[in-house]
Amino acid sequence: MTTETRAFNAVSFFAYLKEGQLAGIRCRSCGKLSAEARPMCQACHSRDVEWFQFSGRGQLSAFTCISVVPNAMGEKGFGRNNPYCSGIVTLEEGPRISALILGVDAANPQNIATGMALTLDVRDMESDRPTLAFVPA
Amino acid sequence: MAATISTAKRRQLGRPVSIVGAGLSRFGAFRDMTTRDLFVEAFQDLIDHMDQGIDVEDIECGYIGNYSSDLFEGQGHTAPILADWLGMTPTPITRIENACASSGSALREGVMAIASGMYDVVLVGGVEKMTDLPTEGVTDVLASAADGLYEVPAGLTFPGIYGALAKAHMDRYETSLAHLAKVGIKNHTNGALNPKAQFNSTLLDMMERRKARAEQQGQPVPDWRDEMDFLNDPRANPWIAWPLRLYDCAPITDGASCVLLVSSEIANNFTDKPVHVVGTGQASGRPLHDAEELTSLSAAREAAAQAYAMAGVTPRDIQVAEVHDCFTNAEINATQDLGFFEPGEGPRAVDEGRTALTGDRPINTSGGLKAKGHPVGASGVAQVIETFHQLRGEAGPRQVPNTNLELGLTHNVGGTGGTCVVNILRRG
Ligand SMILES: [Zn+2]
Numbered sequence: 001m002t003t004e005t006r007a008f009n010a011v012s013f014f015a016y017l018k019e020g021q022l023a024g025i026r027c028r029s030c031g032k033l034s035a036e037a038r039p040m041c042q043a044c045h046s047r048d049v050e051w052f053q054f055s056g057r058g059q060l061s062a063f064t065c066i067s068v069v070p071n072a073m074g075e076k077g078f079g080r081n082n083p084y085c086s087g088i089v090t091l092e093e094g095p096r097i098s099a100l101i102l103g104v105d106a107a108n109p110q111n112i113a114t115g116m117a118l119t120l121d122v123r124d125m126e127s128d129r130p131t132l133a134f135v136p137a
Numbered sequence: 138m139a140a141t142i143s144t145a146k147r148r149q150l151g152r153p154v155s156i157v158g159a160g161l162s163r164f165g166a167f168r169d170m171t172t173r174d175l176f177v178e179a180f181q182d183l184i185d186h187m188d189q190g191i192d193v194e195d196i197e198c199g200y201i202g203n204y205s206s207d208l209f210e211g212q213g214h215t216a217p218i219l220a221d222w223l224g225m226t227p228t229p230i231t232r233i234e235n236a237c238a239s240s241g242s243a244l245r246e247g248v249m250a251i252a253s254g255m256y257d258v259v260l261v262g263g264v265e266k267m268t269d270l271p272t273e274g275v276t277d278v279l280a281s282a283a284d285g286l287y288e289v290p291a292g293l294t295f296p297g298i299y300g301a302l303a304k305a306h307m308d309r310y311e312t313s314l315a316h317l318a319k320v321g322i323k324n325h326t327n328g329a330l331n332p333k334a335q336f337n338s339t340l341l342d343m344m345e346r347r348k349a350r351a352e353q354q355g356q357p358v359p360d361w362r363d364e365m366d367f368l369n370d371p372r373a374n375p376w377i378a379w380p381l382r383l384y385d386c387a388p389i390t391d392g393a394s395c396v397l398l399v400s401s402e403i404a405n406n407f408t409d410k411p412v413h414v415v416g417t418g419q420a421s422g423r424p425l426h427d428a429e430e431l432t433s434l435s436a437a438r439e440a441a442a443q444a445y446a447m448a449g450v451t452p453r454d455i456q457v458a459e460v461h462d463c464f465t466n467a468e469i470n471a472t473q474d475l476g477f478f479e480p481g482e483g484p485r486a487v488d489e490g491r492t493a494l495t496g497d498r499p500i501n502t503s504g505g506l507k508a509k510g511h512p513v514g515a516s517g518v519a520q521v522i523e524t525f526h527q528l529r530g531e532a533g534p535r536q537v538p539n540t541n542l543e544l545g546l547t548h549n550v551g552g553t554g555g556t557c558v559v560n561i562l563r564r565g
Contacts, residue, residue: 010286010287013286034427035426036286036287036427042423061305061431062301062302062304062305062308062425062431063301063304064293064296064297064298064300064301064303064304064378064379064380064381065300065376065378065379066292066293066294066296066297066300066377066378066379067375067376067377067378067379068272068276068294068296068377068378069273069276069292069294070273070276070277070280070289070292070294071273071274071276071277072277073292074273078292080375083376083379084292086291086292086293086297086301087301088301088305088425088426088431089426095427096426096427097287097426098284098287098288098291098293098424098425098426099291100291100292109379109380114304114305114308129290131290131291131292132290132291
Protein backbone atom coordinates (compact mmCIF):
# COMPACT_ATOMS: atom_id res chain seq x y z
CA MET A 1 0.00 0.00 0.00
CA THR A 2 1.39 3.39 -0.99
CA THR A 3 0.18 5.07 2.12
CA GLU A 4 2.57 8.00 1.97
CA THR A 5 1.23 9.39 -1.28
CA ARG A 6 -2.32 9.96 -0.15
CA ALA A 7 -3.21 13.53 0.82
CA PHE A 8 -4.02 13.99 4.49
CA ASN A 9 -7.69 14.81 4.05
CA ALA A 10 -11.21 13.40 4.25
CA VAL A 11 -11.17 12.08 0.67
CA SER A 12 -8.29 9.80 1.65
CA PHE A 13 -9.95 8.97 4.99
CA PHE A 14 -13.04 7.71 3.22
CA ALA A 15 -10.97 5.95 0.53
CA TYR A 16 -9.23 3.99 3.29
CA LEU A 17 -12.58 3.30 4.91
CA LYS A 18 -13.82 1.88 1.62
CA GLU A 19 -10.89 -0.52 1.81
CA GLY A 20 -12.03 -1.53 5.30
CA GLN A 21 -9.31 0.47 7.05
CA LEU A 22 -9.76 3.09 9.74
CA ALA A 23 -6.82 5.38 9.00
CA GLY A 24 -5.91 8.52 10.89
CA ILE A 25 -2.83 10.58 11.54
CA ARG A 26 0.21 10.19 13.77
CA CYS A 27 2.36 13.25 14.41
CA ARG A 28 6.01 12.39 13.93
CA SER A 29 7.05 15.32 16.14
CA CYS A 30 4.96 14.75 19.27
CA GLY A 31 3.38 11.35 18.71
CA LYS A 32 -0.21 12.65 18.92
CA LEU A 33 -2.73 10.35 17.24
CA SER A 34 -5.86 11.65 15.54
CA ALA A 35 -8.66 9.50 14.19
CA GLU A 36 -9.39 12.30 11.72
CA ALA A 37 -7.19 12.83 8.67
CA ARG A 38 -5.54 16.24 8.96
CA PRO A 39 -2.47 17.83 7.38
CA MET A 40 -1.19 19.49 10.55
CA CYS A 41 -0.93 18.22 14.11
CA GLN A 42 -3.56 19.93 16.29
CA ALA A 43 -1.33 19.58 19.39
CA CYS A 44 2.07 20.89 18.18
CA HIS A 45 1.31 22.33 14.71
CA SER A 46 3.91 20.09 13.11
CA ARG A 47 3.32 19.34 9.43
CA ASP A 48 5.36 16.15 9.77
CA VAL A 49 2.44 13.72 10.02
CA GLU A 50 2.02 10.17 8.76
CA TRP A 51 -0.88 7.81 8.18
CA PHE A 52 -1.71 5.57 11.12
CA GLN A 53 -3.84 2.45 10.69
CA PHE A 54 -6.08 1.88 13.71
CA SER A 55 -6.88 -1.69 14.71
CA GLY A 56 -10.62 -1.04 14.52
CA ARG A 57 -11.10 -2.23 18.09
CA GLY A 58 -12.47 0.07 20.76
CA GLN A 59 -15.18 0.63 23.32
CA LEU A 60 -18.42 2.57 23.51
CA SER A 61 -17.91 5.70 25.62
CA ALA A 62 -21.25 7.47 25.15
CA PHE A 63 -24.23 6.95 22.89
CA THR A 64 -27.70 8.05 21.90
CA CYS A 65 -30.56 6.33 20.11
CA ILE A 66 -32.12 8.66 17.56
CA SER A 67 -35.84 8.56 16.74
CA VAL A 68 -36.22 11.93 14.97
CA VAL A 69 -33.85 11.27 12.10
CA PRO A 70 -32.15 13.46 9.51
CA ASN A 71 -33.21 13.02 5.88
CA ALA A 72 -30.12 10.93 5.01
CA MET A 73 -30.91 8.35 7.72
CA GLY A 74 -34.61 8.42 6.85
CA GLU A 75 -33.69 7.31 3.34
CA LYS A 76 -31.97 4.28 4.89
CA GLY A 77 -35.21 3.26 6.58
CA PHE A 78 -34.65 4.71 10.03
CA GLY A 79 -37.32 6.76 11.76
CA ARG A 80 -39.73 7.09 14.65
CA ASN A 81 -40.45 3.35 14.72
CA ASN A 82 -36.95 2.25 13.80
CA PRO A 83 -34.39 4.31 15.78
CA TYR A 84 -30.67 3.90 15.31
CA CYS A 85 -27.73 4.19 17.69
CA SER A 86 -24.85 6.65 17.24
CA GLY A 87 -22.02 6.92 19.68
CA ILE A 88 -18.58 8.05 20.69
CA VAL A 89 -16.07 5.22 20.31
CA THR A 90 -12.76 5.28 22.19
CA LEU A 91 -10.29 3.40 20.00
CA GLU A 92 -7.89 1.04 21.76
CA GLU A 93 -5.02 3.28 20.60
CA GLY A 94 -6.58 6.23 22.50
CA PRO A 95 -8.35 8.66 20.16
CA ARG A 96 -12.13 8.89 20.02
CA ILE A 97 -14.37 9.10 16.99
CA SER A 98 -18.11 9.42 16.28
CA ALA A 99 -19.67 6.40 14.60
CA LEU A 100 -22.87 4.58 13.84
CA ILE A 101 -23.32 1.66 16.26
CA LEU A 102 -24.99 -1.31 14.59
CA GLY A 103 -25.98 -4.73 15.89
CA VAL A 104 -27.49 -3.26 19.05
CA ASP A 105 -31.15 -2.91 20.02
CA ALA A 106 -31.64 0.83 19.47
CA ALA A 107 -35.33 0.56 20.37
CA ASN A 108 -34.28 -0.60 23.87
CA PRO A 109 -31.32 1.60 24.78
CA GLN A 110 -31.37 0.39 28.37
CA ASN A 111 -29.92 -2.87 26.96
CA ILE A 112 -26.94 -1.05 25.43
CA ALA A 113 -24.00 -0.69 27.80
CA THR A 114 -21.44 2.07 27.89
CA GLY A 115 -18.02 0.43 27.95
CA MET A 116 -19.00 -2.45 25.65
CA ALA A 117 -16.28 -3.72 23.30
CA LEU A 118 -16.75 -2.82 19.65
CA THR A 119 -15.16 -3.62 16.35
CA LEU A 120 -15.10 -1.75 13.04
CA ASP A 121 -17.80 -2.70 10.55
CA VAL A 122 -17.78 -0.33 7.59
CA ARG A 123 -21.09 -0.03 5.71
CA ASP A 124 -22.18 1.35 2.33
CA MET A 125 -18.88 0.25 0.80
CA GLU A 126 -20.16 1.13 -2.68
CA SER A 127 -20.44 4.79 -1.78
CA ASP A 128 -17.65 7.40 -2.03
CA ARG A 129 -18.50 8.18 1.58
CA PRO A 130 -18.87 4.81 3.30
CA THR A 131 -20.42 4.94 6.77
CA LEU A 132 -18.06 4.53 9.71
CA ALA A 133 -19.82 1.92 11.81
CA PHE A 134 -18.97 -0.36 14.72
CA VAL A 135 -20.64 -3.52 15.98
CA PRO A 136 -20.32 -5.37 19.31
CA ALA A 137 -17.04 -7.31 19.31
CA MET B 138 -16.36 26.59 44.64
CA ALA B 139 -15.19 27.18 41.10
CA ALA B 140 -13.16 24.00 40.81
CA THR B 141 -13.98 23.80 37.10
CA ILE B 142 -12.91 27.35 36.29
CA SER B 143 -9.35 27.57 35.08
CA THR B 144 -7.45 30.80 35.03
CA ALA B 145 -7.51 32.95 31.92
CA LYS B 146 -5.38 35.86 30.83
CA ARG B 147 -6.98 39.05 32.08
CA ARG B 148 -7.96 41.11 29.07
CA GLN B 149 -9.52 44.54 29.40
CA LEU B 150 -11.80 46.67 27.26
CA GLY B 151 -10.23 49.85 25.89
CA ARG B 152 -13.08 51.82 27.46
CA PRO B 153 -16.33 50.88 29.25
CA VAL B 154 -19.43 49.89 27.27
CA SER B 155 -23.07 50.06 28.40
CA ILE B 156 -26.42 48.68 27.26
CA VAL B 157 -29.03 51.44 27.18
CA GLY B 158 -32.03 49.80 25.50
CA ALA B 159 -33.47 46.46 24.44
CA GLY B 160 -36.00 45.18 21.94
CA LEU B 161 -37.50 41.74 21.40
CA SER B 162 -39.91 40.46 18.77
CA ARG B 163 -42.61 37.99 19.69
CA PHE B 164 -41.22 34.43 19.81
CA GLY B 165 -43.21 31.70 18.08
CA ALA B 166 -44.16 30.39 14.63
CA PHE B 167 -45.12 33.22 12.27
CA ARG B 168 -45.94 31.81 8.87
CA ASP B 169 -46.12 35.12 7.05
CA MET B 170 -43.01 36.74 8.46
CA THR B 171 -39.48 36.62 7.04
CA THR B 172 -36.12 37.32 8.67
CA ARG B 173 -36.34 41.03 7.91
CA ASP B 174 -39.89 41.36 9.32
CA LEU B 175 -38.86 39.69 12.57
CA PHE B 176 -35.85 41.94 12.99
CA VAL B 177 -37.86 45.08 12.22
CA GLU B 178 -40.30 44.05 14.96
CA ALA B 179 -37.46 43.72 17.50
CA PHE B 180 -35.97 47.04 16.38
CA GLN B 181 -39.30 48.85 16.72
CA ASP B 182 -39.63 47.37 20.22
CA LEU B 183 -36.19 48.83 21.02
CA ILE B 184 -37.11 52.28 19.67
CA ASP B 185 -40.40 52.23 21.60
CA HIS B 186 -38.67 51.36 24.88
CA MET B 187 -35.66 53.71 24.85
CA ASP B 188 -35.94 55.63 28.15
CA GLN B 189 -34.98 58.94 26.54
CA GLY B 190 -35.52 58.14 22.89
CA ILE B 191 -33.03 57.49 20.11
CA ASP B 192 -32.48 59.03 16.72
CA VAL B 193 -31.82 56.12 14.34
CA GLU B 194 -29.39 58.39 12.47
CA ASP B 195 -27.13 58.29 15.55
CA ILE B 196 -26.49 54.53 15.25
CA GLU B 197 -23.08 54.17 13.64
CA CYS B 198 -22.63 50.45 13.13
CA GLY B 199 -24.36 47.10 13.62
CA TYR B 200 -23.59 43.41 14.21
CA ILE B 201 -26.43 40.94 13.73
CA GLY B 202 -26.22 37.26 14.65
CA ASN B 203 -27.90 34.91 12.22
CA TYR B 204 -27.13 31.22 11.87
CA SER B 205 -28.59 30.29 8.54
CA SER B 206 -31.09 32.42 6.66
CA ASP B 207 -29.35 30.81 3.65
CA LEU B 208 -30.59 27.31 4.47
CA PHE B 209 -33.77 28.21 6.37
CA GLU B 210 -35.22 30.58 3.78
CA GLY B 211 -32.76 30.73 0.88
CA GLN B 212 -31.56 34.25 1.67
CA GLY B 213 -27.86 34.97 2.04
CA HIS B 214 -26.10 38.29 2.67
CA THR B 215 -28.75 39.22 5.19
CA ALA B 216 -27.07 42.19 6.87
CA PRO B 217 -27.52 44.85 4.16
CA ILE B 218 -31.15 43.81 3.73
CA LEU B 219 -31.67 44.44 7.44
CA ALA B 220 -29.89 47.82 7.11
CA ASP B 221 -32.29 48.73 4.31
CA TRP B 222 -35.41 47.55 6.13
CA LEU B 223 -34.36 49.48 9.26
CA GLY B 224 -33.85 52.60 7.17
CA MET B 225 -30.20 52.60 8.17
CA THR B 226 -28.24 52.52 4.91
CA PRO B 227 -25.38 53.36 4.46
CA THR B 228 -24.55 52.40 8.08
CA PRO B 229 -22.32 49.30 8.06
CA ILE B 230 -23.98 46.16 9.37
CA THR B 231 -22.21 42.81 9.53
CA ARG B 232 -23.76 39.39 9.94
CA ILE B 233 -22.06 37.22 12.56
CA GLU B 234 -22.40 33.44 12.33
CA ASN B 235 -21.43 31.12 15.17
CA ALA B 236 -24.40 28.73 15.03
CA CYS B 237 -26.62 29.18 18.12
CA ALA B 238 -24.01 31.52 19.65
CA SER B 239 -24.24 33.94 16.72
CA SER B 240 -25.74 36.85 18.63
CA GLY B 241 -23.65 36.26 21.76
CA SER B 242 -20.71 36.76 19.40
CA ALA B 243 -22.42 39.74 17.71
CA LEU B 244 -22.73 41.45 21.10
CA ARG B 245 -19.03 40.90 21.75
CA GLU B 246 -18.16 42.39 18.36
CA GLY B 247 -20.24 45.46 19.18
CA VAL B 248 -18.61 45.80 22.59
CA MET B 249 -15.17 45.62 21.01
CA ALA B 250 -16.11 48.12 18.29
CA ILE B 251 -16.99 50.69 20.98
CA ALA B 252 -14.11 49.74 23.29
CA SER B 253 -11.72 50.31 20.38
CA GLY B 254 -12.82 53.94 20.31
CA MET B 255 -14.02 53.74 16.71
CA TYR B 256 -17.76 53.99 17.40
CA ASP B 257 -19.91 55.39 20.24
CA VAL B 258 -23.35 53.93 19.37
CA VAL B 259 -23.73 50.38 18.03
CA LEU B 260 -26.77 48.18 17.39
CA VAL B 261 -26.31 44.46 18.11
CA GLY B 262 -28.86 41.72 17.80
CA GLY B 263 -29.85 38.44 16.27
CA VAL B 264 -32.59 36.91 14.20
CA GLU B 265 -33.71 33.49 12.97
CA LYS B 266 -36.67 32.46 10.85
CA MET B 267 -36.87 28.68 11.29
CA THR B 268 -40.43 27.52 10.72
CA ASP B 269 -40.57 27.52 6.91
CA LEU B 270 -38.96 24.05 6.81
CA PRO B 271 -40.51 20.79 8.04
CA THR B 272 -38.92 19.27 11.18
CA GLU B 273 -36.64 16.95 9.13
CA GLY B 274 -35.34 19.99 7.23
CA VAL B 275 -34.70 21.92 10.44
CA THR B 276 -32.93 18.83 11.85
CA ASP B 277 -30.62 18.81 8.80
CA VAL B 278 -29.89 22.55 9.00
CA LEU B 279 -29.10 22.37 12.73
CA ALA B 280 -26.95 19.27 12.17
CA SER B 281 -24.84 21.29 9.75
CA ALA B 282 -23.53 23.16 12.81
CA ALA B 283 -21.76 19.91 13.74
CA ASP B 284 -18.74 18.50 11.85
CA GLY B 285 -20.01 17.49 8.42
CA LEU B 286 -17.09 15.10 7.83
CA TYR B 287 -16.71 13.33 11.14
CA GLU B 288 -19.97 13.73 13.13
CA VAL B 289 -22.93 14.04 10.76
CA PRO B 290 -22.03 10.91 8.69
CA ALA B 291 -22.20 8.92 11.95
CA GLY B 292 -25.90 9.77 12.03
CA LEU B 293 -25.45 12.32 14.80
CA THR B 294 -28.05 15.05 14.94
CA PHE B 295 -28.02 18.11 17.16
CA PRO B 296 -30.31 16.41 19.74
CA GLY B 297 -28.25 13.26 19.19
CA ILE B 298 -24.99 14.84 20.33
CA TYR B 299 -26.72 16.39 23.36
CA GLY B 300 -28.28 12.97 23.99
CA ALA B 301 -24.79 11.44 24.11
CA LEU B 302 -23.71 14.22 26.49
CA ALA B 303 -26.73 13.46 28.69
CA LYS B 304 -25.92 9.74 28.72
CA ALA B 305 -22.30 10.47 29.67
CA HIS B 306 -23.52 12.71 32.54
CA MET B 307 -25.88 9.97 33.74
CA ASP B 308 -23.05 7.40 33.63
CA ARG B 309 -20.70 9.61 35.65
CA TYR B 310 -23.02 11.45 38.04
CA GLU B 311 -26.41 10.93 39.68
CA THR B 312 -28.18 12.72 36.80
CA SER B 313 -31.47 11.06 35.86
CA LEU B 314 -34.41 11.56 33.50
CA ALA B 315 -36.24 13.11 36.47
CA HIS B 316 -33.57 15.80 36.82
CA LEU B 317 -33.93 16.68 33.14
CA ALA B 318 -37.72 16.79 33.52
CA LYS B 319 -37.42 19.10 36.54
CA VAL B 320 -35.34 21.58 34.52
CA GLY B 321 -38.12 21.66 31.91
CA ILE B 322 -40.85 22.08 34.53
CA LYS B 323 -38.93 24.97 36.14
CA ASN B 324 -38.27 26.74 32.85
CA HIS B 325 -41.90 26.45 31.76
CA THR B 326 -42.93 27.81 35.18
CA ASN B 327 -40.75 30.87 34.44
CA GLY B 328 -41.92 31.05 30.81
CA ALA B 329 -45.51 31.23 32.03
CA LEU B 330 -44.56 34.60 33.58
CA ASN B 331 -43.01 35.90 30.32
CA PRO B 332 -45.51 37.37 27.85
CA LYS B 333 -42.93 37.16 25.04
CA ALA B 334 -42.35 33.41 25.55
CA GLN B 335 -43.32 30.92 22.85
CA PHE B 336 -44.68 28.69 25.64
CA ASN B 337 -46.27 31.21 27.97
CA SER B 338 -47.65 28.36 30.03
CA THR B 339 -46.65 25.93 32.78
CA LEU B 340 -46.32 22.25 31.88
CA LEU B 341 -49.21 21.58 34.29
CA ASP B 342 -51.43 23.96 32.28
CA MET B 343 -50.30 22.36 29.02
CA MET B 344 -51.18 18.95 30.46
CA GLU B 345 -54.64 20.15 31.60
CA ARG B 346 -55.32 21.67 28.17
CA ARG B 347 -54.53 18.35 26.50
CA LYS B 348 -56.89 16.56 28.86
CA ALA B 349 -59.63 19.12 28.15
CA ARG B 350 -59.11 18.76 24.41
CA ALA B 351 -59.36 14.96 24.63
CA GLU B 352 -62.60 15.30 26.58
CA GLN B 353 -64.01 17.82 24.09
CA GLN B 354 -63.23 15.50 21.18
CA GLY B 355 -64.85 12.54 22.95
CA GLN B 356 -61.52 10.72 23.20
CA PRO B 357 -60.26 8.80 26.26
CA VAL B 358 -58.96 11.35 28.77
CA PRO B 359 -55.43 10.52 29.93
CA ASP B 360 -55.16 10.03 33.70
CA TRP B 361 -51.97 12.06 34.23
CA ARG B 362 -51.77 13.12 37.90
CA ASP B 363 -49.08 15.78 37.57
CA GLU B 364 -46.41 17.14 35.21
CA MET B 365 -43.98 14.34 36.01
CA ASP B 366 -46.66 11.76 35.23
CA PHE B 367 -47.38 13.58 31.95
CA LEU B 368 -43.67 13.71 31.05
CA ASN B 369 -43.26 9.99 31.76
CA ASP B 370 -46.01 9.06 29.27
CA PRO B 371 -44.32 8.16 25.95
CA ARG B 372 -47.46 9.19 24.03
CA ALA B 373 -47.16 12.72 25.41
CA ASN B 374 -43.38 12.86 25.58
CA PRO B 375 -41.80 10.58 22.94
CA TRP B 376 -38.09 9.92 22.54
CA ILE B 377 -36.22 12.28 20.23
CA ALA B 378 -32.64 11.15 20.88
CA TRP B 379 -32.55 8.84 23.91
CA PRO B 380 -32.17 9.78 26.74
CA LEU B 381 -33.74 13.04 25.53
CA ARG B 382 -37.48 13.30 25.03
CA LEU B 383 -39.62 15.88 23.25
CA TYR B 384 -40.01 18.09 26.33
CA ASP B 385 -36.25 18.09 26.89
CA CYS B 386 -35.78 19.97 23.61
CA ALA B 387 -36.07 23.69 22.97
CA PRO B 388 -38.68 24.37 20.29
CA ILE B 389 -38.25 25.54 16.71
CA THR B 390 -38.82 29.29 16.87
CA ASP B 391 -39.04 32.45 14.77
CA GLY B 392 -37.77 35.53 16.59
CA ALA B 393 -35.39 38.46 16.81
CA SER B 394 -33.62 40.43 19.51
CA CYS B 395 -31.54 43.61 19.70
CA VAL B 396 -29.86 45.92 22.20
CA LEU B 397 -28.27 49.32 21.85
CA LEU B 398 -24.65 49.57 23.04
CA VAL B 399 -23.00 52.90 23.75
CA SER B 400 -19.77 54.18 25.21
CA SER B 401 -20.42 54.43 28.97
CA GLU B 402 -19.33 58.10 28.87
CA ILE B 403 -22.54 58.96 27.02
CA ALA B 404 -24.85 56.33 28.54
CA ASN B 405 -26.70 58.92 30.61
CA ASN B 406 -27.79 60.67 27.41
CA PHE B 407 -30.00 57.62 26.80
CA THR B 408 -31.08 56.37 30.22
CA ASP B 409 -30.67 56.81 33.97
CA LYS B 410 -30.41 53.03 34.31
CA PRO B 411 -27.66 51.75 32.04
CA VAL B 412 -26.31 48.22 32.40
CA HIS B 413 -22.58 47.81 31.85
CA VAL B 414 -20.90 44.94 29.99
CA VAL B 415 -18.09 44.28 32.47
CA GLY B 416 -16.88 40.92 31.23
CA THR B 417 -16.93 39.08 27.94
CA GLY B 418 -15.31 35.80 26.97
CA GLN B 419 -15.45 33.55 23.97
CA ALA B 420 -13.79 30.24 23.23
CA SER B 421 -13.77 27.49 20.61
CA GLY B 422 -14.10 23.79 21.32
CA ARG B 423 -13.61 20.54 19.43
CA PRO B 424 -16.30 18.02 18.45
CA LEU B 425 -17.61 15.94 21.36
CA HIS B 426 -15.64 12.86 20.27
CA ASP B 427 -12.43 14.88 20.49
CA ALA B 428 -13.30 16.67 23.75
CA GLU B 429 -11.21 16.19 26.88
CA GLU B 430 -14.32 15.11 28.78
CA LEU B 431 -17.77 13.94 27.72
CA THR B 432 -19.50 15.63 30.66
CA SER B 433 -18.41 19.23 30.19
CA LEU B 434 -17.89 21.74 27.37
CA SER B 435 -14.31 23.04 27.45
CA ALA B 436 -15.28 26.18 25.48
CA ALA B 437 -17.80 27.07 28.20
CA ARG B 438 -15.22 26.73 30.96
CA GLU B 439 -12.70 28.83 29.02
CA ALA B 440 -15.19 31.55 27.99
CA ALA B 441 -16.38 31.78 31.60
CA ALA B 442 -12.81 32.05 32.89
CA GLN B 443 -12.13 34.91 30.46
CA ALA B 444 -15.32 36.76 31.40
CA TYR B 445 -14.79 36.31 35.16
CA ALA B 446 -11.19 37.53 34.83
CA MET B 447 -12.18 40.63 32.84
CA ALA B 448 -14.99 41.47 35.28
CA GLY B 449 -12.85 40.69 38.32
CA VAL B 450 -15.60 38.54 39.83
CA THR B 451 -16.08 34.88 40.77
CA PRO B 452 -18.97 32.49 40.04
CA ARG B 453 -20.19 33.11 43.59
CA ASP B 454 -20.81 36.80 42.78
CA ILE B 455 -23.25 36.08 39.94
CA GLN B 456 -26.82 36.60 41.19
CA VAL B 457 -28.87 35.75 38.10
CA ALA B 458 -27.99 33.91 34.88
CA GLU B 459 -29.44 32.96 31.53
CA VAL B 460 -27.76 29.77 30.31
CA HIS B 461 -27.99 27.89 27.02
CA ASP B 462 -30.65 25.23 27.70
CA CYS B 463 -31.17 24.09 24.10
CA PHE B 464 -31.77 20.76 25.85
CA THR B 465 -32.60 20.34 29.53
CA ASN B 466 -29.34 18.50 30.24
CA ALA B 467 -27.42 21.44 28.73
CA GLU B 468 -28.64 23.64 31.60
CA ILE B 469 -27.25 21.20 34.18
CA ASN B 470 -23.93 21.05 32.30
CA ALA B 471 -23.85 24.85 32.09
CA THR B 472 -24.34 25.42 35.81
CA GLN B 473 -21.35 23.14 36.45
CA ASP B 474 -19.17 24.54 33.64
CA LEU B 475 -19.81 28.10 34.90
CA GLY B 476 -18.67 27.11 38.39
CA PHE B 477 -22.06 27.77 40.03
CA PHE B 478 -21.99 24.20 41.30
CA GLU B 479 -19.20 21.64 41.59
CA PRO B 480 -19.00 18.98 38.85
CA GLY B 481 -21.77 16.48 39.63
CA GLU B 482 -23.65 18.87 41.94
CA GLY B 483 -25.84 20.27 39.15
CA PRO B 484 -28.58 17.64 39.45
CA ARG B 485 -28.86 18.06 43.23
CA ALA B 486 -29.14 21.84 42.82
CA VAL B 487 -32.15 21.21 40.58
CA ASP B 488 -33.69 18.85 43.18
CA GLU B 489 -33.21 21.45 45.90
CA GLY B 490 -34.84 24.22 43.87
CA ARG B 491 -31.69 26.33 43.98
CA THR B 492 -32.04 27.31 40.31
CA ALA B 493 -35.73 28.27 40.58
CA LEU B 494 -36.88 31.89 40.50
CA THR B 495 -36.97 31.83 44.31
CA GLY B 496 -33.75 29.86 44.72
CA ASP B 497 -30.35 31.23 45.69
CA ARG B 498 -29.12 30.91 42.08
CA PRO B 499 -32.01 31.70 39.71
CA ILE B 500 -31.29 30.28 36.24
CA ASN B 501 -33.26 31.09 33.09
CA THR B 502 -35.87 33.37 34.65
CA SER B 503 -37.06 34.16 31.10
CA GLY B 504 -38.13 30.55 30.63
CA GLY B 505 -34.83 29.83 28.91
CA LEU B 506 -34.55 28.58 25.36
CA LYS B 507 -36.81 25.73 26.48
CA ALA B 508 -39.95 27.78 27.14
CA LYS B 509 -39.15 31.25 25.81
CA GLY B 510 -38.18 29.68 22.48
CA HIS B 511 -34.90 29.30 20.59
CA PRO B 512 -34.63 31.30 17.35
CA VAL B 513 -31.02 30.19 17.24
CA GLY B 514 -29.28 33.32 15.95
CA ALA B 515 -31.35 35.57 18.24
CA SER B 516 -30.92 33.64 21.50
CA GLY B 517 -27.62 35.12 22.76
CA VAL B 518 -28.90 38.69 22.75
CA ALA B 519 -32.33 37.57 24.02
CA GLN B 520 -30.47 36.18 27.08
CA VAL B 521 -28.75 39.55 27.51
CA ILE B 522 -32.13 41.30 27.31
CA GLU B 523 -33.60 39.19 30.13
CA THR B 524 -30.54 39.92 32.27
CA PHE B 525 -30.80 43.66 31.41
CA HIS B 526 -34.42 43.67 32.63
CA GLN B 527 -33.60 41.71 35.80
CA LEU B 528 -30.74 44.06 36.71
CA ARG B 529 -32.97 47.10 36.12
CA GLY B 530 -35.69 45.54 38.29
CA GLU B 531 -38.23 45.57 35.49
CA ALA B 532 -38.82 41.85 34.91
CA GLY B 533 -42.37 42.11 36.30
CA PRO B 534 -43.86 38.90 37.75
CA ARG B 535 -40.61 36.99 37.08
CA GLN B 536 -38.36 39.54 38.80
CA VAL B 537 -36.07 37.63 41.15
CA PRO B 538 -36.81 38.43 44.82
CA ASN B 539 -33.24 39.66 45.50
CA THR B 540 -33.68 43.42 45.72
CA ASN B 541 -29.98 44.16 45.52
CA LEU B 542 -29.13 42.72 42.12
CA GLU B 543 -25.77 43.84 40.80
CA LEU B 544 -24.37 41.10 38.57
CA GLY B 545 -25.86 38.84 35.92
CA LEU B 546 -24.34 36.43 33.41
CA THR B 547 -25.28 34.99 30.02
CA HIS B 548 -23.92 31.71 28.59
CA ASN B 549 -24.52 31.15 24.87
CA VAL B 550 -23.35 27.95 23.14
CA GLY B 551 -22.90 27.41 19.41
CA GLY B 552 -23.49 23.93 18.06
CA THR B 553 -22.48 21.29 20.57
CA GLY B 554 -19.77 23.32 22.23
CA GLY B 555 -17.84 24.48 19.17
CA THR B 556 -18.36 28.03 20.37
CA CYS B 557 -19.26 29.46 23.76
CA VAL B 558 -19.74 33.11 24.63
CA VAL B 559 -20.10 34.30 28.23
CA ASN B 560 -21.04 37.89 28.98
CA ILE B 561 -21.21 39.46 32.45
CA LEU B 562 -23.41 42.48 33.08
CA ARG B 563 -23.40 44.90 36.01
CA ARG B 564 -26.17 47.28 37.02
CA GLY B 565 -25.11 50.90 36.45
ZN1 LIG C 1 2.31 17.00 17.14
